[in-house]
Amino acid sequence: xxxxxxxxxxxxxxxxxxxxxxxxxxxxxxxxxxxxxxxxxxxxxxxxxxxxxxxxxxxxxxxxxxxxxxxxxxxxxxxxxxxxxxxxxxxxxxxxxxxxxxxxxxxxxxxxxxxxxxxxxxxxxxxxxxxxxxxxxxxxxxxxxxxxxxxxxxxxxxxxxxxxxxxxxxxxxxxxxxxxxxxxxxxxxxxxxxxxxxxxxxxxxxxxxxxxxxxxxxxxxxxxxxxxxxxxxxxxxxxxxxxxxxxxxxxxxxxxxxxxxxxxxxxxxxxxxxxxxxxxxxxxxxxxxxxxxxxxxxxxxxxxxxxxxxxxxxxxxxxxxxxxxxxxxxxxxxxxxxxxxxxxxxxxxxxxxxxxxxxxxxxxxxxxxxxxxxxxxxxxxxxxxxxxxxxxxxxxxxxxxxxxxxxxxxxxxxxxxxxxxxxxxxxxxxxxxxxxxxxxxxxxx
Numbered sequence: 001x002x003x004x005x006x007x008x009x010x011x012x013x014x015x016x017x018x019x020x021x022x023x024x025x026x027x028x029x030x031x032x033x034x035x036x037x038x039x040x041x042x043x044x045x046x047x048x049x050x051x052x053x054x055x056x057x058x059x060x061x062x063x064x065x066x067x068x069x070x071x072x073x074x075x076x077x078x079x080x081x082x083x084x085x086x087x088x089x090x091x092x093x094x095x096x097x098x099x100x101x102x103x104x105x106x107x108x109x110x111x112x113x114x115x116x117x118x119x120x121x122x123x124x125x126x127x128x129x130x131x132x133x134x135x136x137x138x139x140x141x142x143x144x145x146x147x148x149x150x151x152x153x154x155x156x157x158x159x160x161x162x163x164x165x166x167x168x169x170x171x172x173x174x175x176x177x178x179x180x181x182x183x184x185x186x187x188x189x190x191x192x193x194x195x196x197x198x199x200x201x202x203x204x205x206x207x208x209x210x211x212x213x214x215x216x217x218x219x220x221x222x223x224x225x226x227x228x229x230x231x232x233x234x235x236x237x238x239x240x241x242x243x244x245x246x247x248x249x250x251x252x253x254x255x256x257x258x259x260x261x262x263x264x265x266x267x268x269x270x271x272x273x274x275x276x277x278x279x280x281x282x283x284x285x286x287x288x289x290x291x292x293x294x295x296x297x298x299x300x301x302x303x304x305x306x307x308x309x310x311x312x313x314x315x316x317x318x319x320x321x322x323x324x325x326x327x328x329x330x331x332x333x334x335x336x337x338x339x340x341x342x343x344x345x346x347x348x349x350x351x352x353x354x355x356x357x358x359x360x361x362x363x364x365x366x367x368x369x370x371x372x373x374x375x376x377x378x379x380x381x382x383x384x385x386x387x388x389x390x391x392x393x394x395x396x397x398x399x400x401x402x403x404x405x406x407x408x409x410x411x412x413x414x415x416x417x418x419x420x421x422x423x424x425x426x427x428x429x430x431x432x433x434x435x436x437x438x439x440x441x442x443x444x445x
Contacts, residue, residue, distance in 0.1 A: 019047030022417055022424050024396070032391070034416065035428045036398040037271070041211070041244050041361070041415035044271035045321050052276045055317035059310045068096075068307040075312035082319050083283060086253040088262045092286040095299070096279065096307040100243035100269035101135030103280035104205075107265045108139050109301045111203040111237045114288050117295035123202040123235075127192050130162045131406070133213040134205060134241050143205055146213045147406025161196060163188040165214060166223045169354040169365065170373070170404065182220035190230045198234040203265075208255040209358055211244035212400055215411030216363030217356055218250075224261040237264040237288075243280070244361075247271030248322055248418060251332030251359035258358065264288060277314035278305075327418035334420050335359035341429040342414075351376075351440055360418060365403055366410040375409040378402075380443050382410040389442075390435035397432065 006013060014026035024032045024047065037043040045052075059075060066073065080094040095110070097103050108126060115123040128134065130145040141150045142157040145165070150157060164171065164185065172181040193201050208224060210217045231238040240263040245255040249271060252258045256266070265288070269280030292299065305311070322328060339355070339362060346352040346364060353367035366383075368376045376382045383399035390397045403409030416428060 021046045021048065022420055023047075030394065032394050032396050033424070033427060033431065034396045035432070036396050036413060036415045037417050038275045039396060040270065040398065041249065041413070042270045043275040043417055044247055044249065045274045045318055045325075045327060046417040046419040047275075049274075049276075049321060051321055052274065052314055052317045055313050056276065056310055059313035063309055065305075066309060067304070068302065072307065073309040073312060075309050075316050076307040079312045079316040079319065082316065083268075083281065087283055088254060088256060088266065090262055090264075090285045090287070091266060091283040093284050093289050095282040095284065096312065097281070097303050098278045098305045098308070098311070099280045100241075100267070101137040101140045101280075102303060103243065103267045103269050103282050104135045104140040104143075104241065105137050106282045106301065107205075107239050107267050108143070108203070110265060110282065110284060110288065110299070111239065113300050114237065114291050115202050117291050120199075120235075122199050125161065125196055125201045126203045126205060127161045127163065127189065127196070127201060127236075128205045129165045129210075131165045131167070131214045131403070132162075132205075132207055132210060132241075134207075135243070144213075145406075146402070148402060161192050163192050165210060165217065166219050167214065167217055168220055169217075169356070178220050179222050182223040183226055185220065186223050186226035186230065189227060190233075193230070193234045193236060198236070201234065201236050203237040203239050204231055205239040205241055207241045207243075207245060208259065208261060209245035209250060209361060211361075212398065212413060213402070214363075215356070215365055215400065215403055216245075216358075216361050216413055218358050219259055219261075221259070224256060224259040228262065231264075239263060239265040239267065241267050243267055243269045244415075245358075248328040248331055249359055249361045249415065251328065251335055253328055255358070272318070273311060273315040274318040276318065277308075277311040279308070279311040279315045322418070325419075331359045331418045334416075334418070334422070334425055335362070337422060337425050338362055338414065338416075338428070341425060345429050345433050346436075349436070351436070357414075360414075360416055360420070362414045364412050364414075366412075375404060376443070378407055382439060382443065383412070385442055386410075386412060386435055386439045389438045390432065393431055393435060395428070395431040395435060397435070 018025040128143040132145040134140045143160040166185045266283040273279040354365040398413040
């Protein structure tokens with residue numbers, strides 16, 4: 001019997017014993033092709049890179065831990081320099097934490113503190129979007145739109161107004177151009193700000209490419225720029241959540257750069273440390289930094305493992321590998337191959353309604369009827385069956401339910417490591433096709 005309280009306590013999980021590149025091996029000798037970077041778009045440079053092990057070992061030989069209230073470290077300083085050098089215009093400082101949820105919490109607190117220090121204490125509301133996910137902590141759940149994940153905790157969460165996502169497949173009107181739809185979708189933010197009262201709204205939070213909850217839906221052309229204009233008009237801080245889509249995964253160092261996006265606060269995690277150490281980060285604009293430096297002079301929140309030297313050393317090594325090996329460019333190239341393979345295999349599939357994404361962050365939305373876009377009945381658990389069938393065949397993918405409204409709809413996310421070869425990509429598509437066909441056969445039996 002396991003004494004670990006697993007996510008599914010009644011289920012016996014295989015025990016992982018080895019991993020290299022895109023291959024993971026369990027204690028029974030079964031090997032799995034990892035098409036989702038360790039399970040959640042984390043292992044961006046693949047498993048088992050000795051350069052990261054060496055960097056971690058070297059840092060452990062110097063100092064394993066020092067509280068950030070007493071010291072900084074070379075690893076933390078150099079990592080911050082690296083991140084800011086490639087960041088969207090205006091971002092200038094980095095706050096570290098241990099993962100995406102902590103990073104979102106830090107961003108929310110930072111937004112609130114900014115307006116308190118500017119003498120605008122009434123600005124405390126955060127607007128976000130339906131069918132989004134920003135983390136598992138209480139603040140992150142409050143602004144999230146993943147209905148099943150937040151429902152059990154509803155009485156404990158704060159009220160965050162949620163607007164519609166930018167979701168062309170379902171929401172673009174007949175005869176409406178994609179650009180016109182983008183403006184219409186963005187204008188929902190202005191309507192919500194006016195409804196709440198601009199003097200009460202502190203921030204708007206959005207994923208530039210929506211991850212697990214919606215299945216790799218990118219912002220439509222012009223959407224993020226319009227959002228920026230609206231936030232500037234009403235003195236609202238723009239926060240981009242790139243926990244899942246960032247770190248080079250879309251073929252850009254930061255996902256929002258493809259759209260010309262420039263937030264006030266940007267949140268990253270997952271691929272930042274590539275799974276070698278737990279780490280997340282919040283990048284803040286110089287205007288925010290100046291507000292706090294000229295005001296109280298201190299951040300009003302922090303965590304024990306903030307700027308952990310070993311975590312920073314690991315993340316710095318990951319960033320160096322990405323730069324030295326040209327892995328952002330590789331993500332773009334292999335991403336183009338993945339998209340072409342998915343289009344060829346599923347572009348006319350009767351139960352694949354939409355293929356979307358950017359770079360090595362691609363999603364498929366499944367439907368019972370391609371013409372009407374009707375989803376499968378949730379009771380059929382298409383997503384769970386697909387995951388089980390793929391895993392039984394040695395393929396790791398990330399299916400999710402509730403694509404449309406938190407209850408209806410199924411999709412799958414593919415997010416292989418940037419070191420994937422052309423052969424790896426072809427094999428992912430081939431194995432996925434087998435798993436999808438088997439799942440459809442089960443449902444139709």
